[in-house]
Amino acid sequence: MKSEEEAKQIIQQVNGYEHITGAEALLRCLIAEGVDTIFGYPGGAIMPVYDKLLDFNDKLRHILTRHEQGAAHAAQAYAMVSGKPGICFATSGPGATNLITGIANAYLDSVPMVFITAQVVSGLIGTDAFQETDILGVSMPVTKWNCQVKKAQDISNTIAKAFYIATNGRPGPVLIDITKDAQIEKCSFKYKKCSYMRSYNPHIPLNKRALDSAAIMINHAEKPLILAGHGVLISGAEKELRKFVEKTGIPVAVTLLGLSSFPSGHRLYTGFLGMHGNYGPNLLTNEADLIIAIGMRFDDRVTGNITKYAKQARIIHIEIDEAEINKNVIVDLEIHNDAKEALEYLIPLVEQKSYESWVREFRICDKTEYEKVIKTETKPDKGDIRMGEVVRMVSEMTNGDAVIVTDVGQNQMTAARYFKFTEPKSFVTSGGMGTMGFGLPASVGAKIGRPDKQVVVFIGDGGFQMTIQELGTILHYKIPVKIVILNNGYLGMVRQWQEMFFKKRYASTELVNPDFVTIAKGFSIPGKKVSDRKELNSSLEKMLAAKGPYLLDIKIEKEGNVLPMIEPGASVSEITLNYKI
Amino acid sequence: MGKQEYTLSIFSENHIGILNQITIILTRRQINIESITASESAVKGVHLLTLVVKTTPDMVRKVSKQIEKLVDVLKVFVHTTDEIIYQEIALYKVTTNGLMSGNVIDHVVRTHHARIIEVSPEYIVLEKTGHKTEISELLNHLEPYGVLQFSRSGRVAITRQVRELNSYLKEMDEANRFNTDENEE
Numbered sequence: 122m123k124s125e126e127e128a129k130q131i132i133q134q135v136n137g138y139e140h141i142t143g144a145e146a147l148l149r150c151l152i153a154e155g156v157d158t159i160f161g162y163p164g165g166a167i168m169p170v171y172d173k174l175l176d177f178n179d180k181l182r183h184i185l186t187r188h189e190q191g192a193a194h195a196a197q198a199y200a201m202v203s204g205k206p207g208i209c210f211a212t213s214g215p216g217a218t219n220l221i222t223g224i225a226n227a228y229l230d231s232v233p234m235v236f237i238t239a240q241v242v243s244g245l246i247g248t249d250a251f252q253e254t255d256i257l258g259v260s261m262p263v264t265k266w267n268c269q270v271k272k273a274q275d276i277s278n279t280i281a282k283a284f285y286i287a288t289n290g291r292p293g294p295v296l297i298d299i300t301k302d303a304q305i306e307k308c309s310f311k312y313k314k315c316s317y318m319r320s321y322n323p324h325i326p327l328n329k330r331a332l333d334s335a336a337i338m339i340n341h342a343e344k345p346l347i348l349a350g351h352g353v354l355i356s357g358a359e360k361e362l363r364k365f366v367e368k369t370g371i372p373v374a375v376t377l378l379g380l381s382s383f384p385s386g387h388r389l390y391t392g393f394l395g396m397h398g399n400y401g402p403n404l405l406t407n408e409a410d411l412i413i414a415i416g417m418r419f420d421d422r423v424t425g426n427i428t429k430y431a432k433q434a435r436i437i438h439i440e441i442d443e444a445e446i447n448k449n450v451i452v453d454l455e456i457h458n459d460a461k462e463a464l465e466y467l468i469p470l471v472e473q474k475s476y477e478s479w480v481r482e483f484r485i486c487d488k489t490e491y492e493k494v495i496k497t498e499t500k501p502d503k504g505d506i507r508m509g510e511v512v513r514m515v516s517e518m519t520n521g522d523a524v525i526v527t528d529v530g531q532n533q534m535t536a537a538r539y540f541k542f543t544e545p546k547s548f549v550t551s552g553g554m555g556t557m558g559f560g561l562p563a564s565v566g567a568k569i570g571r572p573d574k575q576v577v578v579f580i581g582d583g584g585f586q587m588t589i590q591e592l593g594t595i596l597h598y599k600i601p602v603k604i605v606i607l608n609n610g611y612l613g614m615v616r617q618w619q620e621m622f623f624k625k626r627y628a629s630t631e632l633v634n635p636d637f638v639t640i641a642k643g644f645s646i647p648g649k650k651v652s653d654r655k656e657l658n659s660s661l662e663k664m665l666a667a668k669g670p671y672l673l674d675i676k677i678e679k680e681g682n683v684l685p686m687i688e689p690g691a692s693v694s695e696i697t698l699n700y701k702i
Numbered sequence: 703m704g705k706q707e708y709t710l711s712i713f714s715e716n717h718i719g720i721l722n723q724i725t726i727i728l729t730r731r732q733i734n735i736e737s738i739t740a741s742e743s744a745v746k747g748v749h750l751l752t753l754v755v756k757t758t759p760d761m762v763r764k765v766s767k768q769i770e771k772l773v774d775v776l777k778v779f780v781h782t783t784d785e786i787i788y789q790e791i792a793l794y795k796v797t798t799n800g801l802m803s804g805n806v807i808d809h810v811v812r813t814h815h816a817r818i819i820e821v822s823p824e825y826i827v828l829e830k831t832g833h834k835t836e837i838s839e840l841l842n843h844l845e846p847y848g849v850l851q852f853s854r855s856g857r858v859a860i861t862r863q864v865r866e867l868n869s870y871l872k873e874m875d876e877a878n879r880f881n882t883d884e885n886e887e
Contacts, residue, residue, distance in 0.1 A: 257719060262726050266773040267719075286773055320715045320776045322874040444767040 128155060138310040143273030143303045144169040146310045147237065148177050150280035153312045156208050158199060158569060160184045160192040162219075164212025165252060167239035169304035171210075184569065184598060186562060187590035189216050193223020194559050194588070195566030197232050198549045202524055203570035204357075206233040206287050213239045214252030217298070218259060222556055224294050225263040229553030230378060231351060233292035235283050236264075243271040243300040256298050265293030271300045273308035278315075285315035290323030291442040292355060325441070327466055331456045335413075335437050336470035338454065342411035344479045345371045346402070346434075348394065348423075351378035351552070352416015352441060358461035359383070359545045362415070365464050370475035372483055374402030376417050378552040381542040385521070391483045395423045396687045397534040400494075400696060401486030403687060407694035408482070412436045416460040419449040420553065429692030439463045493698040494684050499539060505678035506654055508535040508579075508607045514661055515577055515605070516540045523575040524549065524567050526602075528560030528584035531613035534683045536579045547574075558587030564602040565594050575603065575665060582608040582634050592644040601669045604646075606637055609677040617682045621700060622689075641672040648672035707736070708762045709754050709786055709859050711779040712769060713867055716749040720774050724751065727768045733757050737790070739856035745867055748776060754857050777870050781861055788859035792837040792852065793819070794828040800847030801826050814840045825850055 138149065147170060151159070159181055163171040174183055186192040189211045196207030207227070211220050217238040227234045240246065241253045257267050266286045270279050276299065283295045339345060353362050359382055366373050366383070372391045373383050377398075383390055392399025394406070403425075406412070412434045417423070424430040427449060438452040439460055446455045456463055498509030512535050515523070521543035527533040527550045542548060549567050551559040564578035585606055595602060616630040641648040651660045651673055664671045685698045714720050721740070728735060736754040743750035755762065762780055770778040798821070801807055810816050816830040830840050837854055 258722070261719065261723055262730075317878055318773070319871070319875070321773045322878045324878045326877045442771065444764070444771045448764055448767075 140307045141310050142169065142173065143276050143299065143306050143308060144173040145176075146273060146276045146308055147280065147299065147304070148173055148181060149310060150277050150312055151208065152177070152180050153314070154280070154284050155205065156181065158182050158184065159208045159210055160186055160196040160199070160566065161210030162186060162189045162192055162212070162216060163210075164214075164216045164239070166213035166241055166301045167210060167216070167304075169301065170237070170239065170299075183210075184565070184594065186565070187593040188588065189219035190223050190558070191562035191565070191588055191591045191594065193220045193234075193236070194226065194556075194562035195569070195591075195594070196234060197223060197227045197230075198526060198563035198566030199570040200227075200232050200234055201549050201570075202546050202567050202574075204546065205570075206235055206284065206292075207566070209234065209236045211236070211238050212252070213241055213256070214254045216252075217254055217256040221259065221263065222554075224260055224296065226551055226554040226556045226559065227294040228263045228265065230551065231292050231355060232294065233287040234294040235280075235287050236260075236294060236296040238296060238298045239304065240269065240298045240300045242302040244302075246300070256296065260296045263294070264296045267296040267298070269298040269300070270303050273303050273306035276303065276308070277310060277312050281313060281315040282318065285318065286321060290321070323441075325458055327462055328456055328458055329466065331454060332458075332463060332466050333470065335454055335456060336467055338411060338435060338437060339369060339371070339413065339467075340472045340474075342371075344409045344476070345369070345411040345413060346391075346406065346409040347371050347373045348376065348412060348414045348417055349373055349379045349382050350376045350415065350417025351382075352439075352460045353379060353382040354545055356416065356441070356459050356461040358416070358464050361461055361464035361468065363387075365468050365471070368468060368473055369471045370473075370480075371413070372476070372480050374399075374406075376420070376423055376552075377537055377550065379417060380537055381545050381548045384543055385541040386543065389480065392487075393537055395420075396425070397538065397683045397685070399487070399538070400490035400685050400698060401483040403685075403693040403696045404486055405482060406431050407433065407692065409434045413439070414452075415439045415464070416441070418442075418445045421449070424449065425687040425693045425695075426690055429694070431693075490685065490698065498535075506651070506657060506675055507678055507681055508532060509539045511605065511607060511657065511661070511675055511677075512536050512539040512579060514658065515665075518661060518665055519575055519577070523547065523577050524571050526550070526560055526564040526567050526576060526578040528578070528580040529555045529557045530581050530584065530615075531609075531617065531681070531683050532560075532579045532581045532584070532607045534614075535607070538683075557584040560584055561588045561604070562591045562594070564604070565591060565598075565600050568600050568602045576601075577603045577605060577665075579605050579607060581613055582606055582610060582632060582637070583612040585637070586634075589640070592641065592646060595646060595670050596644040599669060601667070603664050603667070604641075604670070604672040605664070606672065606674045607677050608634070608637070608674055609679050609681065610634060611679065613681070614683070616680070620680065620682070637672065637674040646670045646672050648674060650674045650676070652676035705756050705758055707754060707756050707783050709752060709781045709783065709788065709857060710762075710766060710769070711781070711859060711861065712751040712753065713743055713745075713776045713778070714749050714751065714772075715774045715776070716747065717774045720749070720772070721751065723772050723774070724753075724769055727765055728755065731757075731761060731765055733761065733765065737856035739858055741858070743867065745871070748867070752857055752859050777867060779861060779863070781859070785863075786859040786861050788833070788857050789831050790834055790837060790855050790857055791829065791831045792841070792854040794830070794841065794844055794849060795825050795851035796828065796844050797848035797850060798822065798824055798826050803847070806847060810840070810843070814843065816840060
């Protein structure tokens with residue numbers, strides 16, 4: 122993070138240029154916003170920008186991914202671990218449309234990103250020109266804001282707005298579409314950061330009356346439970362959350378994207394919520410008398426059957442996005458505020474307390490879950506290797522000090538369940554969108570965003586093949602990510618559902634896989650196949666010790682299931698620990 | 703919860719694509735737009751869209767918040783029909799022969815308060831403002847005389863509330879202007 126002084130200096134340095142091209146203006150805008158890394162892929166319409174990039178390669182590092190989708194995911198992961206907005210370039214037409222999955226993914230998970238797409242020359246817009254696509258229309262439902270620029274002179278204002286919108290309030294992706302002629306056109310350049318827009322007011326005055334009521338409700342609760350979401354990480358409220366929890370003594374559960382907002386080893390941490398979350402927090406959601414939801418949105422994967430969700434509890438909802446309040450769950454007290462500001466205000470108002478017997482209920486659940494699920498998953502004595510034991514081993518070997526990236530499915534749920542997170546922003550996953558193929562490119566972005574950290578990606582054999590081309594990016598930039606393929610030869614989560622709900626009819630879920638280690642070798646990435654439990658420990662150690670990238674292809678029990686599970690239509694308290702056909 | 707008619711007054715910046723952004727939100731929830739009008743508002747540079755939709759109270763609350771969340775939207779007001787003063791305008795093109803028979807014109811002007819806009823040997827154009835039902839009544843009345851064209855506008859509405867948009871804008875400004883001066887260089 123640069124100090125404000127430095128930031129001002131940078132802005133002064135880049136100001137006051139006459140007769141520069143729109144492309145140069147764009148790059149100077151990015152530098153003024155503190156950008157140093159861009160993920161992208163060139164093409165015809167964006168060539169002027171890429172040409173100019175060569176002149177700025179001391180200030181702007183461009184990472185050429187092998188597909189625009191990969192660029193979008195990598196930039197998102199970069200943003201999630203670094204706290205800076207992710208920047209992504211793509212050309213017009215297919216370049217732009219290839220971004221859409223990545224944009225939608227960032228939109229659902231509230232990640233600040235600025236996508237720059239190029240557009241055909243303005244005279245050709247609307248004529249179905251070569252590589253022309255109405256990317257504003259296409260991206261409208263999945264961006265927080267988008268805009269087209271047809272004049273070089275408009276670039277700096279639009280980019281300033283883009284950064285303001287992407288990073289303030291509930292963050293999200295914005296897309297700026299710049300025509301090729303605007304990139305070439307000359308303009309005079311002056312950059313001024315945007316700090317106000319009449320129609321967009323991300324700063325919401327603290328609702329003190331509601332917060333005062335909240336404090337009373339909290340002080341009088343007997344079985345309170347905190348649900349911490351991604352909003353805690355986004356607003357940087359981890360310390361405040363911890364202070365609040367330790368003062369009130371209220372147990373904490375986190376959502377999938379809220380993982381790492383609260384240390385997994387803390388005595389008041391009760392686990393992760395949702396369909397494959399921990400037993401205690403799910404079950405006891407329907408026992409609590411007060412739920413304090415902070416920066417989360419009651420997603421259906423968290424609530425299970427909404428008509429049977431926490432009916433006995435009063436609910437306080439602290440959330441910066443007003444449209445999320447009373448959307449899925451009707452709450453008793455709405456606090457439309459930033460999580461950090463709200464918690465700061467609340468801490469002095471709440472009483473020092475502890476809820477020994479209530480917390481003990483969680484511990485009893487933990488014990489049950491350990492006996493019935495966790496023990497066999499993390500310490501199996503026979504059979505094939507299980508996903509849980511791999512994740513837990515990595516967790517222990519790194520002491521939880523690593524950035525964990527996942528793909529989607531069983532690998533993701535297992536990583537979320539068994540890794541013990543110690544540091545905020547150390548978990549990168551595709552939550553709302555559930556995008557298979559997210560993992561590999563995201564690991565690239567995560568490592569670039571946090572080069573000081575060990576970055577491990579857990580990925581299934583299915584998802585790995587969706588964006589396998591990004592091995593090329595890893596080769597190209599020598600990115601030392603550690604790739605763990607949890608290989609069961611199936612699209613595991615879908616297979617699990619087929620087993621449970623479709624009479625074990627395995628429709629199109631069994632995979633015929635290539636030799637992943639050989640493929641990795643082609644990209645100069647060393648790797649090893651592991652199928653024997655005795656080799657697991659030493660193989661993981663070797664992988665973690667490797668200086669460069671490394672790939673482990675671990676043969677996992679073919680038909681392992683992720684448990685516990687809240688079956689579709691079931692309530693959170695109907696969570697099942699053991700599934701029998 | 704039964705469906706009800708709501709008038710949404712959406713104040714926004716006059717940006718390209720704003721209507722598209724709004725209809726995307728309504729389409730997702732399968733809400734049909736009964737009528738739509740776009741115009742300037744009393745505040746300079748602020749655009750007003752008036753939409754009439756039929757939906758449940760719960761749904762209108764959710765979608766209005768989602769519309770208000772759009773970056774270029776300033777404020778959304780939701781009103782039931784009894785909370786607003788509204789009018790629609792309609793034009794009727796009727797054959798001159800038909801209208802000239804008997805005392806039709808007299809009835810149209812006196813009872814329905816319609817105005818005559820243009821007269822030609824072939825047709826007469828009438829204009830009427832009022833609520834949807836009044837406009838339909840006149841249409842029914844004219845039908846036997848040969849209606850060549852009929853066109854009705856969307857709803858224009860003024861709210862009965864005392865607090866105007868300006869005071870909301872001022873309030874939002876104060877919350878967000880706090881750091882603008884620092885960045886003036």
